[in-house]
Amino acid sequence: MDTMDINASLNGGESSSYPEDLCPPDNFNMVSTWIYRSSFPKKKNFSFLKKLGLKSILTLILEDYPDQNMKFLKENKITLFQFGIAGNKEPFVQIPDDKICAALAVLLDRRNHPILIHCNKGKHRTGCLIGCLRKLQQWSHTSIFDEYRRFSHPKSRSMDQQFIELFDGREAWKVIDSKWIPDWKTLGHHAGV
Amino acid sequence: MDTMDINASLNGGESSSYPEDLCPPDNFNMVSTWIYRSSFPKKKNFSFLKKLGLKSILTLILEDYPDQNMKFLKENKITLFQFGIAGNKEPFVQIPDDKICAALAVLLDRRNHPILIHCNKGKHRTGCLIGCLRKLQQWSHTSIFDEYRRFSHPKSRSMDQQFIELFDGREAWKVIDSKWIPDWKTLGHHAGV
Numbered sequence: 001m002d003t004m005d006i007n008a009s010l011n012g013g014e015s016s017s018y019p020e021d022l023c024p025p026d027n028f029n030m031v032s033t034w035i036y037r038s039s040f041p042k043k044k045n046f047s048f049l050k051k052l053g054l055k056s057i058l059t060l061i062l063e064d065y066p067d068q069n070m071k072f073l074k075e076n077k078i079t080l081f082q083f084g085i086a087g088n089k090e091p092f093v094q095i096p097d098d099k100i101c102a103a104l105a106v107l108l109d110r111r112n113h114p115i116l117i118h119c120n121k122g123k124h125r126t127g128c129l130i131g132c133l134r135k136l137q138q139w140s141h142t143s144i145f146d147e148y149r150r151f152s153h154p155k156s157r158s159m160d161q162q163f164i165e166l167f168d169g170r171e172a173w174k175v176i177d178s179k180w181i182p183d184w185k186t187l188g189h190h191a192g193v
Numbered sequence: 194m195d196t197m198d199i200n201a202s203l204n205g206g207e208s209s210s211y212p213e214d215l216c217p218p219d220n221f222n223m224v225s226t227w228i229y230r231s232s233f234p235k236k237k238n239f240s241f242l243k244k245l246g247l248k249s250i251l252t253l254i255l256e257d258y259p260d261q262n263m264k265f266l267k268e269n270k271i272t273l274f275q276f277g278i279a280g281n282k283e284p285f286v287q288i289p290d291d292k293i294c295a296a297l298a299v300l301l302d303r304r305n306h307p308i309l310i311h312c313n314k315g316k317h318r319t320g321c322l323i324g325c326l327r328k329l330q331q332w333s334h335t336s337i338f339d340e341y342r343r344f345s346h347p348k349s350r351s352m353d354q355q356f357i358e359l360f361d362g363r364e365a366w367k368v369i370d371s372k373w374i375p376d377w378k379t380l381g382h383h384a385g386v
Contacts, residue, residue, distance in 0.1 A: 021332070022331045026339065033223075102242075137215075139215055140216045152348060153343075185246065
């Protein structure tokens, strides 16, 4: 029981005025064992994130990481992976396949787990990366798009869904180290293990 | 590597015409380690569900479980827990607190994991149960309602959110066996462990 837990007990449990309420970042969700997704984590979310025992954060933003977030990473010994990509807004921007493949290689390396993926809103770039991950997990496109839309609502982008549909998982497997992939039932055979 | 994996390999991996695509049930999601949620599982979802290695299913429907689902349970040695409740439609129906508490006791017993929760659409009754679970996990009401609405969209019910807000987690802890609760960082102190 850590200090926060003891304080919580002294404060009398889970009443609605509970001062220790945890605030997950907006659009937070568990993607798969040891993989989480969310919007950009703010200071008020740090106590929640601390509970996850994160080993890594994978961000898809282009900008430098803010000081208070860098401090949080340092204090909690969290490794930052940054694959900055621009949003997939029509008609000019294209999500680069090689960055998505590199990000998938980080995600599917269990030495980096538990890991949190985020961009700004946790809708589009994060949604594309998760969509590609679901392809490696053999999900049908219908299921992948349902999930994409659930988290990008009300701003789902058809270009993002097209990107996911056209993404070739075999390119990702070229850079994924199958020695370290997590023990998920739907992954193994793509990696030939 | 099981038979399905071998077939998948023979069929050449994850191309878009891939015959072994897995179909999670609508509104499927991972709630927490070893806990999943979804709409009512249909036959086309069985191959996906099989991959989860479920030990239990917790259903909130009132009706008898259909034969093909019973057969699936039997073949995969999955235990069924049924806490039938009516949907929380205004102005008459109330979700019974005692059934939610009993359902939480099943959910928080790691001997039942991995476990899938479902009702018909995976929106309202499932959403209420997960909302109450999140209270035990110390989530702020804002975060709980965000999640509730993400899965109940476009049919979110204010009565469901009111039920979650008024639910007293201490009642649940009276029937939860703290000896078997999962090792989640945000649970322990409520149970006094």
